[in-house]
Amino acid sequence: MTNIQPYSILVVDDDKAMRQSLIELLNAAGWAAEAVPRAEAALDRLEAFGPDVILSDVRMPGMSGMDLLNHLRKRPHAPPLVLISAHGDIPMAVQAMQDGAYSFVEKPYEPRRLLTILTHAADQSRMRLSNERLKQRLFQLSGLDRVMLGETAVLVDLRHQILDLAAMDAAVLIEGETGTGKEVAARALHDLSPRADRPFLALNCAALSADSFEAEMFGVERQSEGRLLAASGGTLFLDEVGMCPLPVQAKLLRVIEDGQVLPVGASRPVSVDLRVVSATNVDVDAAVNDGGLRQDLLFRLNTFVLSLPPLRQRRDDLTLLASHFLADYARIHEGSVPEIDHDDLAALMAHDWPGNVRELRNACERRVLAARRSTGSMAEAIRADQKLDDVPDTLREAVASFEREVISKAIKAHEGRMDAAAKALGIGRRTLNEKIVKLGLDKDAIL
16 A cells, blocks of 8 residues: 555664664655654654654663553554664563564664564554544544445535435435435435424335235224324335336325325325435336336426435545444444454455445444454455345344354354354354354254
């Protein structure tokens, strides 16, 4: 990865000739280098200079290199420390590494090896600080920023559009590929609107039946109120509107145009007040031309159109999104947050993300679950999704599918020894038994 700024280093050594030699080497390698003769001076210079790494002698008058290490350990976000000494021995090196030193180099040093160690230390330091900045940014986010997460220009513009449209009652059609967050955008339109304290009714249009639609949605006289009346005053979200059966489209159009429903068995219609937001992942114009979508219904739905970009068109948001999902699932599963290293970043950037944000979210959950067993990488989490024929429609299905695969492998690897399998998975035996029952796994079939 190419760095915009050259690496910076603070050299601490009481030997003037050694300081000059190290500075010449580092400057020739393109580093921004400063040197001080005492560890006390290094602590004073640390905040103003902000080096990526510190290279310090061990034995110096006053504060030693080991003392400097102890001081750095007490400072948040302190740079890594590489110790160098002509008097070093194996016990000292081991102790230094155990106390938190990045590495230990003996004098006389081999220039190429020293530069390699310092480069790796500086690189790791910058990655850690970048992750910390992302975490801080996520901590500060609130409201719409947290719901529609991203810093690319297209996401910033999308948030502005949602804020503008939320105050209106006009119909909004949300377009976007599967997994881009259409329902998230619809809920944001509702939550930021004057209707926020009223219901948000989401209907999967592909699953609506013309035979039961009126009874379920309009209600039955003296028996049931109907879902539309129950949601009156709120927002009606029509998901996958391009897949809505034509007979149902006619009934929806009548409700939208008249603002009334006629319960089954009733003689008089009842007024209903709903703001209509719809979503589609198909070309609505093509659907109209093919006869699958009524043009008059489309005209009622597309007063305003929101277009959600696919994830491949906002790659600059990948690290921010992944950091957010990893932190979120670590909290849910009560585990540690996996750090995003260079290999993880490369895997994130190389993947095309056909399942968009939903696919990324699922991959991050698999990464967190694997990290509980001290295994896995982001590349492996992404490949696990590619092995599936279909991306699961819900988070629950994604988790269940992943757990079935992982538990089955553990049982098979340990030849049916359940205590060993549970230990490998990082869960208790009782929890493993409960999951086997819940997921419908057959131990004999697995073996």
